[in-house]
Every structure is written in C-alpha cells, then in structure tokens.
Amino acid sequence: xxxxxxxxxxxxxxxxxxxxxxxLSLPLLGQGGYAEKAVIRQDGQxxxxxDLRAPRRVEVPGPLGTTLVAVEPGRARVVADPGPRxxxxxxxxxxxxxxxxxxxxxxxxxxxxxxxxxxxSLSY
Amino acid sequence: xxxxxIELKVTEEDRRxxxxxxxxxxxxxxxAAIPSPLPGVKPGLANIVTxxxxxxxxxxxxVWVSILRVFAAALLLGHFLAPGFFLSLxxxxxxxxxxxxxxxxxxxxxxxxxxSVLAAFAHIGGQLLLARLWLVPHDGLFALAPLFAGAALFFxxxxxxxxxxxxxxxxxxxxx
Numbered sequence: 001x002x003x004x005x006x007x008x009x010x011x012x013x014x015x016x017x018x019x020x021x022x023x024l025s026l027p028l029l030g031q032g033g034y035a036e037k038a039v040i041r042q043d044g045q046x047x048x049x050x051d052l053r054a055p056r057r058v059e060v061p062g063p064l065g066t067t068l069v070a071v072e073p074g075r076a077r078v079v080a081d082p083g084p085r086x087x088x089x090x091x092x093x094x095x096x097x098x099x100x101x102x103x104x105x106x107x108x109x110x111x112x113x114x115x116x117x118x119x120x121s122l123s124y
Numbered sequence: 125x126x127x128x129x130i131e132l133k134v135t136e137e138d139r140r141x142x143x144x145x146x147x148x149x150x151x152x153x154x155x156a157a158i159p160s161p162l163p164g165v166k167p168g169l170a171n172i173v174t175x176x177x178x179x180x181x182x183x184x185x186x187v188w189v190s191i192l193r194v195f196a197a198a199l200l201l202g203h204f205l206a207p208g209f210f211l212s213l214x215x216x217x218x219x220x221x222x223x224x225x226x227x228x229x230x231x232x233x234x235x236x237x238x239x240s241v242l243a244a245f246a247h248i249g250g251q252l253l254l255a256r257l258w259l260v261p262h263d264g265l266f267a268l269a270p271l272f273a274g275a276a277l278f279f280x281x282x283x284x285x286x287x288x289x290x291x292x293x294x295x296x297x298x299x300x
Contacts, residue, residue: 006285006288008237011237014237018245018273018281019277021273022277025273028267
C-alpha cells in the first residue's frame, strides 16, 4: 500500500499548517536578532556607536585613564581597562544584543545593540 | 481466622488496556534507547499505540493506555517524579486533550496523520510551557522552539502514517 494513500485531504491541510508553524517559529532560532552595533558610554553619556561590520579600536577616556574597546565583525570587547578588578575585560567578547560589559571604576560601558531589543541587558 | 481471598474482577476492557499499555511501554523503552541530538526530541513511538487505540477503542481507553504508559515507563526508566516524568506527563495530558477535541473532526477528511501531528504539536507545546514556567524560567528556551516544532511535524507525520497503516491492514473484525 503506497504511503500517500494513507493521507486524507484534510491531513495535507494539517501538514501544511504544521509546516507553516515551523517556518513561523524559525525567527526564534536567532532570537534577539543580529548584533549590529556596540554602544559605548562614558559616565552614562553616549560616547560612540560603533558599527559591528568592520574591525576597529576605540579609546575611551575616563577618570582613571583610557579604556580600550575592540570591535570585530559581529562582536566587541573591552581589551584593556585601568580599573582594579578587570571585570569588564574578563567578560570577553560580547556578541548578542543586550550583552553589556561595565567598567565601573572608569565609568565606561560597552553594550551590544541589535535591531530589536530582546533584553534590557545580559551579563553572566 | 479464615484466610480471606480478595478477588479482583477483571473485565475484558481491563485486559485490553493492560495489553495495549504493555505494548506502549515497550515502544516507550525503545524510544528512550534511541540516541537523541537534543533532549526532548524523540520519535514518540508509543504514540502510535495511543492513536490506534483512540481510533479503534475510543478516547477513554486511549487515556488509560497513555497515562499507564507514562507511569510504567517512568518507573522502568527510573525517572519517576523526576523533571522528565513531569514533562512527559504534561505532554501526554496536552496531546490527549487535543486528541479528545480533534477526534470530532470529520473522519472522511482528517485521518490518523492529522490527529498525530496535532497531538505532537500539543505535546511539545505543553512541554515547552512547563519547562518555561518551571525548569528554565527564561525566554531563551523558546530559541529551541523551531527545532521542537520541526521534530513534532516530522515524527508526528511518521507516527501518524504508521498508525494509519496499522489500522488499514487490520480492519475491525465483525465480532471484535
């Protein structure tokens, strides 16, 4: 008995609806959207918005010295910071929208932003 | 003191439920033995039994067989009352409820495959909700939803076809 003879007309409808549900849920896979830019703030004020498409280095002056931010395609990180505990440096690469590294002593923060804001902030 | 004998009346229906539940448990064990790339993605072979029972003996029997299977399989696999058990129970309850509604669809148009796919989506939907509310209280969980939905569609179709084939090859005997 051929397999397709086991399917009734409505079954195709249900299968199509199921396939549609799968396709509609696909955007959830890349949840949060793509990382588009790094928002660098100094003392709470916007210092720079760096596009994440091209590699770049940004020096951010603060009360303790210079915080060095590195940008690569799709990600960004704090490379060097004059702060004593280096939390923001040790956080490493930030790649998902909402992820943030805060160098509190030097009052610098780096946050990844995408087209859609899925989270207020992400930290681990 | 006289020895008292407790005799349980066993009806034909009881025997049938026990037989079918045993078959479902065997399939559930086979299911658990199949390696899975992602926890939660399983063929759900035992649902073939649920479908056949539903269409042959009615929803009440299907509920009995499914719930017995969930408990017995959990005891045998050693995850009774563990998170996996509650996920499995939730999925089964959701798909049974869906089947309870979907069986009223006109049978001329909607066959076992429809029932199977609808039940599979209800199964994974219920599980995702329980997991979101209880186990992983974070929306990041839904990033896996497309994979689960894809698995539900694929295995739902497969199980439905198998159930349809079984039903077609074993027509109801006049006496049975």
